[in-house]
Amino acid sequence: MKIAFTAPMKPLDDPQPSGDRTMGRLILRALEIGGHEVRIATRFRSWRKEGGDNALLAVKKAALEEAERIGDAWTREGYRPDLFLTYHLYHKAPDWIGPALADRFDVPYAVIEASRARKRRTGPWAVGFQGADDALKRADGIAALHNWDRDRLLPFFEETETDPAKRLRTVLPFLDLSAFGSVGNASPSTEPAEPLKLLTVGMMREGDKTASYEVLAAALSELVDRPWQLTVVGDGPNREKILSKFPQDRITWLGALSPENVIVEYPKHDLFVWPAIRESFGFVLLEAQASGLGVIAGDALGVPEIMADGTSGLLAPEGASSAFAAKLRQVLDTPALAGQFGEAAKIRMIEVHSLQAGAERLDAFLKAALDHYQHRQLDQAKDR
Known part of the structure; x- marks a missing residue:
């Protein structure tokens, strides 16, 4: 045609x-x-x-x-x-x-x-x-x-x-999944080493993106007694405001990366976390799953249709930081879940989102x- x-x-x-x-x-x-x-x-x-x-x-x-x-x-x-x-x-x-x-x-x-x-x-x-x-x-x-x-x-x-x-x-x-296979991605192990390596990716602009970071920071503040490290990818006018909400000894900020370099970062981590406030669906959520990462995300708009709650990750009510913390706590307390979610995510991406x-x-x-x-x-x- x-x-x-x-x-x-x-x-x-x-x-x-x-x-x-x-x-x-x-x-x-x-x-x-x-x-x-x-x-x-x-x-x-x-x-x-x-x-x-x-x-x-x-x-x-x-x-x-x-x-x-x-x-x-x-x-x-x-x-x-x-x-x-x-x-x-x-x-x-x-x-x-x-x-x-x-x-x-x-x-x-x-x-x-x-x-x-x-x-x-x-x-x-x-x-x-x-x-x-x-x-x-x-x-x-x-x-x-x-x-x-x-x-x-x-x-x-x-x-x-x-x-x-x-x-x-x-x-x-x-997504074009070939880009993710080309970076040598290996599926996360079923027993990730402590601390669990978390990743989030999002622009640091006013509005829903900043609100998502704030929910994530509030959730992680409830989990300081658990072992985790967070890598943050993104930049923007609200950078200082956003980064100040996280404990500096437990985050690594990489700034804004090109799409090609973001793809390289996914397989270095165990779990992707993003509250997804008013997120239509979120390409980063698709990319993370294509890289073999399970996802903890907010139950917003189209997000439930691009990940299977309980199978490729866990969904928390949109904007609810304590509920988000509870979902993340499940994985922190049972690290093998990260690998299980990641494997299921890759299969779903091939079947539904290729x-x-x-x-x-x-x-x-x-x-x-x-x-x-x-x-x-x-x-x-x-x-x-």
Whole structure:
């Protein structure tokens, strides 16, 4: 299938690393593994930090001009995609280009990862909210990355009186596991040496990341009578505030590392710990499991769908430091659990979250979107 692709939230060649950029790149790789021919239609970025009617109407105007430019170029070239695919849209990053081109060339339109906050229907983000909603109405297929996000989209189908079963599905996130096998990773032993080596990875910015570090620090303060050492990977404006909350003789701070160097760190440790406050799902949780580490994490949003509680790690109620400490205490008191969780995590990653598994889920999603488009065409023909 010839697929035209765009990512209005962040272009895939954006120099700033992020989970959004990583997931977008992985989607392209999975599509190519599935035999699809992918073309980046545009790197136009509709995302804006601040709202306002005038500002967003200007973005919409520029986006539609870009769509016209692309359409004219495709016409001259004789190119027509089989489907237009957009990754990640919401009120701050609506997609006006994909629907316009899908209409012009009369092809299916599909979306992977759409967020919808109904409180943005009015106010400074109203134009962006409407733009995102219009894209969802046009979409022949909508994929969420986990069921928590999927459930947040159900009100859209109620409001538009349409059947979510025909267009909405969950496509779980995935990783290229070959990168983790290439670092010589050995599974943690079933009896880790004391002290247990813990690892956490997270940016040190204001908001949910700092809140996660604070929960972790509070949990570890309840475990000072147990043997553990923590390695912290990350940096940011809240570095001093965050690091001051941990006992300095029991942590090693490595600063911000490149993705390649972070991967090297995982197998040096016994257990990954991250409270995951308001975490959509967390690539670091996937990477840790791919490296053979069990995980202690917060039971937030999509996290329960990327790790099996009690099998590949343990989940604590989101934001509850004492409950997080209790889960971690279970492993500190029975260190063999770390190795057991790590082995189970690697197996689950291969079965559920590998690039090949992701390619198969994406292929099924695109075929369902194409099927919906074809049925829609038939219904429209009958109504003429």
